[in-house]
Every structure is written in structure tokens, then in C-alpha cells.
Amino acid sequence: MTTIILTWSAMVLLVYTYAGYPVLLWLISRLKDPLTTERGTTNSWPSLTVVISAYNEEAVIARRIQNLLDQDYPSEQVEILIGSDGSTDATCQVVESYRSAGVQLAAFRTRRGKASVLNDLVRLAGGEMVIFTDAATVFYPDAFKQLVTGFWRYPSASVVVGELEMRSSRGSRNLDGWYWLYELFLKGRESEIGAGLGASGTIYAVRREDYCPLPPDTIADDLLEPLLVRLRTHGDVVQYGAARAWQLIPERVTDEFHRRVRSGAGIAHVLRHAWPLLLPQRGVVSLALWSHKALRLVAPWMLLTVLAGTLFLRHSPFYQWLLISQALFYGAALCAGWLRAVPLIGKAAIGARYFVVLNAALALGSVKFFLGLSRPTWNRTRRPEEEAMRADDWSEVMPDDAVEKQRPAA
Numbered sequence: 001m002t003t004i005i006l007t008w009s010a011m012v013l014l015v016y017t018y019a020g021y022p023v024l025l026w027l028i029s030r031l032k033d034p035l036t037t038e039r040g041t042t043n044s045w046p047s048l049t050v051v052i053s054a055y056n057e058e059a060v061i062a063r064r065i066q067n068l069l070d071q072d073y074p075s076e077q078v079e080i081l082i083g084s085d086g087s088t089d090a091t092c093q094v095v096e097s098y099r100s101a102g103v104q105l106a107a108f109r110t111r112r113g114k115a116s117v118l119n120d121l122v123r124l125a126g127g128e129m130v131i132f133t134d135a136a137t138v139f140y141p142d143a144f145k146q147l148v149t150g151f152w153r154y155p156s157a158s159v160v161v162g163e164l165e166m167r168s169s170r171g172s173r174n175l176d177g178w179y180w181l182y183e184l185f186l187k188g189r190e191s192e193i194g195a196g197l198g199a200s201g202t203i204y205a206v207r208r209e210d211y212c213p214l215p216p217d218t219i220a221d222d223l224l225e226p227l228l229v230r231l232r233t234h235g236d237v238v239q240y241g242a243a244r245a246w247q248l249i250p251e252r253v254t255d256e257f258h259r260r261v262r263s264g265a266g267i268a269h270v271l272r273h274a275w276p277l278l279l280p281q282r283g284v285v286s287l288a289l290w291s292h293k294a295l296r297l298v299a300p301w302m303l304l305t306v307l308a309g310t311l312f313l314r315h316s317p318f319y320q321w322l323l324i325s326q327a328l329f330y331g332a333a334l335c336a337g338w339l340r341a342v343p344l345i346g347k348a349a350i351g352a353r354y355f356v357v358l359n360a361a362l363a364l365g366s367v368k369f370f371l372g373l374s375r376p377t378w379n380r381t382r383r384p385e386e387e388a389m390r391a392d393d394w395s396e397v398m399p400d401d402a403v404e405k406q407r408p409a410a
């Protein structure tokens with residue numbers, strides 16, 4: 001009886017986590033009053049500080065800087081601070097070449113991790129608002145103004161998060177792109193009901209006075225910082241889709257796996273520091289944090305529970321069918337590379353592989369965290385845009401309306 005209860009509990013929680021929660025969010029967003037908004041736009045443009053923590057980004061940092069300098073925002077109101085986290089390539093030299101344009105470099109000799117660099121950069125910041133981004137992202141030309149407008153439109157906002165487009169260098173979406181659309185749906189509905197959680201580290205902003213210093217061992221800074229700000233200010237984390245940026249998707253499954261391993265460790269670390277938001281009195285914020293983060297973290301173990309339970313109960317016809325279904329699912333995931341060219345079945349197999357890789361990485365990441373093996377630093381992978389940059393054809397993967405404006409300085 002215990003095995004049946006555990007198996008069914010795990011199955012119900014899995015279905016809720018990936019399918020039921022989005023439906024529940026949609027229903028709540030239809031019933032609950034949305035966040036209060038102001039109409040129109042603001043004509044007041046506060047001073048901004050843009051901060052980037054960079055490690056060995058010589059291939060893309062010039063493009064990133066030029067992209068920021070080309071923003072449609074009063075230039076005298078913008079400060080750009082780039083911290084080199086112990087870079088061993090020419091990142092510092094490239095950033096220094098933009099000193100005459102007002103770009104400031106903080107070159108840290110010892111590599112400590114992104115959180116420590118961000119803490120130091122924010123201490124140096126002079127802007128009223130701080131915009132967080134990274135070296136691999138490209139902002140649309142009005143991103144600064146839209147982030148500021150987000151604070152105007154939503155008076156309760158303590159954090160404004162822009163929308164990141166995930167693009168493929170081959171000109172089409174891969175499964176990470178589709179998964180990102182699923183995530184954007186969840187983030188958007190959470191924001192509508194006042195339950196916004198984290199940000200994309202590629203494009204979000206906070207008031208400088210609201211910034212909460214991150215623990216040095218932080219892994220998922222873009223999730224922990226918004227939650228710490230929410231705890232401190234009781235303000236909202238707002239998704240504002242008009243503030244847009246884009247980034248290329250990793251092409252290799254191994255790269256995506258390593259990123260998800262860090263995500264698993266990062267979520268575990270965040271829950272350790274932001275656990276008060278899990279308490280029931282936090283209302284919809286608690287619901288979102290449990291459903292979107294905590295249950296995701298234990299989903300791999302629920303999958304194993306279902307598999308073990310159906311193996312134990314395999315003498316019943318229903319559980320035999322359930323066991324065969326799982327065997328076909330995991331088999332398709334394992335053989336996805338060979339099945340890719342088969343119509344329909346190939347796409348289903350690739351989807352199965354993505355789901356399995358995602359959960360395996362989350363499981364490994366959480367295990368590494370609890371064993372004390374996770375670190376705030378990591379070895380970055382080669383990004384698709386780096387080869388394009390070296391070949392000087394990077395404009396082929398950019399939005400048509402941004403190509404000319406965002407081309408790096410010679």
C-alpha cells in the first residue's frame with residue numbers, strides 16, 4: 001500500500017509541476033486583480049549604471065559595449081561598469097580601449113565568482129538605478145528606456161525584468177527555445193498576479209538603494225537577488241516585455257546540461273536563503289516558489305520514484321502498461337540522435353531527451369550543492385556567436401531592425 005501511495009503521489013506532483021501549475025496560474029490570473037499600473041510613459045530619465053561581470057569575454061565584449069553605448073537614452077545619464085573576474089584573455093584590454101567613451105573597468109586579479117564582482121560593482125555605481133546584464137546578450141535599442149518605463153508603469157515594482165529572446169544561430173528554434181517560451185508564459189502569469197520570482201540575468205533592473213549584497217557563494221544571482229529585494233522591500237518583481245534583449249542558444253546538449261547542473265545547485269542555494277517566501281502567509285508568492293522552483297528541484301526524484309514504484313508493482317496489468325510507457329519514453333530519449341530524421345517520432349524523441357537531460361542535470365546540481373561541491377565560479381563554454389564574431393558574419397543571427405545599429409566598433 002505504501003508503494004502505491006508513493007508512486008501515485010509522485011505522478012500527481014509531476015503532472016501538477018509541469019502541466020497543472022500553468023493551468024492554475026492562468027485561472028488565478030483570470031480571477032485575481034492585476035497589479036496596479038500607470039498609463040502613458042515617463043519623461044523623467046534617471047541616471048543608470050549598467051554592470052557586467054565578465055570572464056574571458058574578448059570575443060564578444062566589444063560588441064556588448066557598443067550595443068550599450070548605442071542605446072536610445074541620454075548618454076550623460078548612463079554609466080557602464082565592467083568587472084573582469086580574473087580574466088586570462090584580452091578582455092581587460094578590449095574594455096580599456098573604450099575608456100574614452102566613459103566605460104569603466106574594474107579588473108579583479110583573483111577569480112571569485114559573479115556574485116562578488118556584482119557586489120563590488122554596485123558599490124561603485126553612481127546611478128539611481130542599476131541594470132544587470134552579461135557579455136553575451138544584445139539589447140534592443142530602447143531597452144534602457146523600457147526598463148525605466150517599467151518602474152513608472154508599475155508603482156509597486158522593486159525589480160523590473162525584461163524579456164529575453166532565445167535565438168538559434170541556424171535561424172530556427174531548438175527545444176531550449178521552446179522551453180524558454182514555456183518559462184516566459186509562467187513568468188508572465190506570475191508577474192500579473194504579483195508573484196514574480198526571479199529574473200533573467202541578461203536584462204533586469206533594481207533601484208540602487210534596494211540592492212541586497214549577494215552571498216559570495218551565490219550561484220543563481222538572477223534568482224536570488226530579486227527574491228532578496230522582495231523580502232527587503234515587499235515590492236513586486238515585474239516582467240515587462242517591452243524591455244527586450246536576445247541571446248543565442250547553446251548548440252550542444254552537453255553545454256545545456258552543464259548550465260542546468262548549475263541551475264539545480266543554484267535553486268537549492270536560493271531556497272536556503274529565501275526560505276521565508278515559502279511560508280503560507282506569503283500567499284501567491286509562496287505558491288509560485290513552491291510550484292516553479294521547489295517542486296522542479298525534486299522532480300527528478302519523483303521520476304525515479306514512479307519508475308521504482310511501477311517496477312515493484314509490475315505484476316498488475318495497469319502498472320505493466322505504465323512501466324512499458326516509461327521504457328519507451330526513456331528509450332526514445334536515449335535513441336533521439338538516431339530517430340531525429342523520422343517524421344513526428346524524431347521530434348517526440350528529441351523532446352523526451354531534452355526532458356531527461358533537464359531533470360538529470362537538476363538532480364546532479366542539487367546533489368553537488370548538498371555535498372558542498374558546487375562553486376560560484378564555472379568554466380564558460382564556447383558560445384555560437386563567438387565563431388560568428390570571428391568570421392565577421394554575426395549580423396546573420398541578429399534581429400533585422402538592430403543589425404546596423406548594433407554592429408561593433410572597428
